[in-house]
Amino acid sequence: METNGNISQSQYVAITSGVGGASAATEKELIARLVSANPKVPTNTVLEFGDIDTFGAFFGTDSPEYAFAARYFGFISKSIRKPSKISVFRNTLQSVAPFIYPSQKVAALGQLKDITDGAFILSMGGLTYTVSGLDFSTVADYASVASIIQTAVRANTGGGELWTGATVAFNTKDSVISLVGGEVGDAIIVAPTAAETGTDITALLGWNVATDPIVSQGVSAQSVTELMAKNLNLSNNFGSFLFLEDLTTSQITEAAQYTHNQNVQFKYIQRVLPSNYIEVQQAVAGFTGVSLVFDLYEDNSYPHALSAAIWAAADYNAVNGAPGAEFQKDDAIAPSVFDDETYQKLTGLKINFIGRTQQAGQPISFYQPGYLQGAVEDEGVFMNEVWLKDKIVTAVLNTQLALEKWPTGEDGLTLFDTITESIRSLAKTNGVVSVGKTLTDTQKVYITQLTGDAKAWQQVQTQGDYMTRWIAPKQVNGTTVYVLYYRYIYAKGDQVRKIEGSDILI
CATH class of the missing domain: 3.30.70 (Alpha-Beta Plaits)
Known part of the structure; x- marks a missing residue:
C-alpha cells in the first residue's frame, strides 16, 4: 500500500481550464489581391507578402509584379501609414501545366x-x-x-x-x-x-x-467568373483586386459583373488607356464597385496601384481614419492628366486618374476624382461599407462560435445590440457614419417609408444611424430555422471635393 503519496485533488474538485470568448474569425484586411500569370505563382493558392523586399525576392525586382508592388508599398498615407500586405492569385484565364x-x-x-x-x-x-x-x-x-x-x-x-x-x-x-x-x-x-x-x-x-x-496543379482555362469564385473561396482577405495582365473588354465586363453580384464585398480596379477607356467605361458603367483608372502611358505607370494602396493603408480604428480617395498623393507615380478638357471628360465618365495642377508655380499631382462606376459613386463610401459589413460579419460569427447557442427571444436581440454597439460607435468615430448630416426631404421620406417610424429620420440626422432587428422563423431546405434580421440605416460619411468662396473687400 502507498504511504508516501496523496489522493489527487481532482477527486474532490475538477476544474477544466480554457480560453473563453477567444476570436476564431479574423477581420478582413482591405489589401490588394493581384491576379498574375507569373509562372512562379501556383494555381489554387493565395500568396501573401508583408513587405516589398520579400515580394521582390520571390518575383524578382525586374518583374512587372515588382513594379506594381513598389508603387503599392511605397504609398504613405496622410496618417503616415503604408500598406502592410499584398496578396497574389494565379491568373488561369489560359490553361496551366502542373x-x-x-x-x-x-x-x-x-x-x-x-x-x-x-x-x-x-x-x-x-x-x-x-x-x-x-x-x-x-x-x-x-x-x-x-x-x-x-x-x-x-x-x-x-x-x-x-x-x-x-x-x-x-x-x-x-x-x-x-x-x-x-x-x-x-x-x-x-x-x-x-x-x-x-x-x-x-x-x-x-x-x-x-x-x-x-x-x-495543372488547371484548364477558366472564365473570369470561375477564376474569381475560386479566388474568393480560398480567401476573401482583400479589399480590392486587379489583373496585372491586360484583359479584353469582354473579360473586363465579366469581372465587373462578378464584382457587382457580390454586393459590396470588394472593389475591382481596372487600368484603362487612351485607346480603350471609352469602350471599357460604356461596357461597365452599370456595375457597382468598379474603379477605372486612366493611364496615359502604354508601358504602364501603375496609377491603379494607388487606387489599391489608399485602402490598404487605412486605419479604421483612428479618429476620422476612414480615408477619402481624392487628394491622395504618390509622387512616385507619373501624372496622366494635365489639362481641363481631359479632366472634364474623364470625371464625366467617373474615371479616375492622377492629375497635375499647380499652386504658385509648384506642380502638385494627386489621385482624383475618386469615383466608381455603378450605383455607389463615391469610392470612399463604397470601401467604408466593405469595412463595416465585414466588421459586423466577423463579430456575429465570433459570437456564434463562442456561445452554446444564440437565444431566439429578447435576449437574442439584446445580444445582437451588444455586439454591434461598439461597431456603430467606432463607425461614427472613424467617419464611416456621419453624425449631424442634413438630410434632404426625399431622404427623410425614404427613411420613414423604410422603417415605418416617422421619427427615424430624425435619429439618422442627429445621431447618424438607426437600427431595427427582429427574429423570425424561416424555411430552409424543408427545415424551420430561426433567423435574426436587422436593418441598419446610416448617414454615410461624404467627402468635400471642392471649396467655393467669395472674398468681399469693404
Whole structure:
C-alpha cells in the first residue's frame, strides 16, 4: 500500500481550464489581391507578402509584379501609414501545366557530381513513376543535370504528353532546377519522394516536402467568373483586386459583373488607356464597385496601384481614419492628366486618374476624382461599407462560435445590440457614419417609408444611424430555422471635393 503519496485533488474538485470568448474569425484586411500569370505563382493558392523586399525576392525586382508592388508599398498615407500586405492569385484565364519550383537553391554541383545512381518517385497526372539511374558524375554544369533528369522523366512514355513533353530546366537567376509538365490542363502533381533503391536527390533539388517547394496543379482555362469564385473561396482577405495582365473588354465586363453580384464585398480596379477607356467605361458603367483608372502611358505607370494602396493603408480604428480617395498623393507615380478638357471628360465618365495642377508655380499631382462606376459613386463610401459589413460579419460569427447557442427571444436581440454597439460607435468615430448630416426631404421620406417610424429620420440626422432587428422563423431546405434580421440605416460619411468662396473687400 502507498504511504508516501496523496489522493489527487481532482477527486474532490475538477476544474477544466480554457480560453473563453477567444476570436476564431479574423477581420478582413482591405489589401490588394493581384491576379498574375507569373509562372512562379501556383494555381489554387493565395500568396501573401508583408513587405516589398520579400515580394521582390520571390518575383524578382525586374518583374512587372515588382513594379506594381513598389508603387503599392511605397504609398504613405496622410496618417503616415503604408500598406502592410499584398496578396497574389494565379491568373488561369489560359490553361496551366502542373509544375514544381523550388524555394531554395539547388545543392552544390560537386555534391551532385558524386551521384551515379540518383532516383526519386514522381506522381503526375494520376500516374506514379520511379525515375532512376541518374548519373551526374560527368556533368559540367547545372543545365546538364537538368537535361539528364528531363530525359529520365520523359522515359515514362505511358504517361502521354504530360510526361514525354515535360521540361526540367535550370533557372540561373534563382539558381534552381524546376519541373513543368508537358501538357497544360487539369493534372495533379505531388512533391517527389525517395525511391526504394538508389540515392534520393529530392532534397538536393529542393523538390521534397521538407524543402517546401512550390507545387502547382495543372488547371484548364477558366472564365473570369470561375477564376474569381475560386479566388474568393480560398480567401476573401482583400479589399480590392486587379489583373496585372491586360484583359479584353469582354473579360473586363465579366469581372465587373462578378464584382457587382457580390454586393459590396470588394472593389475591382481596372487600368484603362487612351485607346480603350471609352469602350471599357460604356461596357461597365452599370456595375457597382468598379474603379477605372486612366493611364496615359502604354508601358504602364501603375496609377491603379494607388487606387489599391489608399485602402490598404487605412486605419479604421483612428479618429476620422476612414480615408477619402481624392487628394491622395504618390509622387512616385507619373501624372496622366494635365489639362481641363481631359479632366472634364474623364470625371464625366467617373474615371479616375492622377492629375497635375499647380499652386504658385509648384506642380502638385494627386489621385482624383475618386469615383466608381455603378450605383455607389463615391469610392470612399463604397470601401467604408466593405469595412463595416465585414466588421459586423466577423463579430456575429465570433459570437456564434463562442456561445452554446444564440437565444431566439429578447435576449437574442439584446445580444445582437451588444455586439454591434461598439461597431456603430467606432463607425461614427472613424467617419464611416456621419453624425449631424442634413438630410434632404426625399431622404427623410425614404427613411420613414423604410422603417415605418416617422421619427427615424430624425435619429439618422442627429445621431447618424438607426437600427431595427427582429427574429423570425424561416424555411430552409424543408427545415424551420430561426433567423435574426436587422436593418441598419446610416448617414454615410461624404467627402468635400471642392471649396467655393467669395472674398468681399469693404
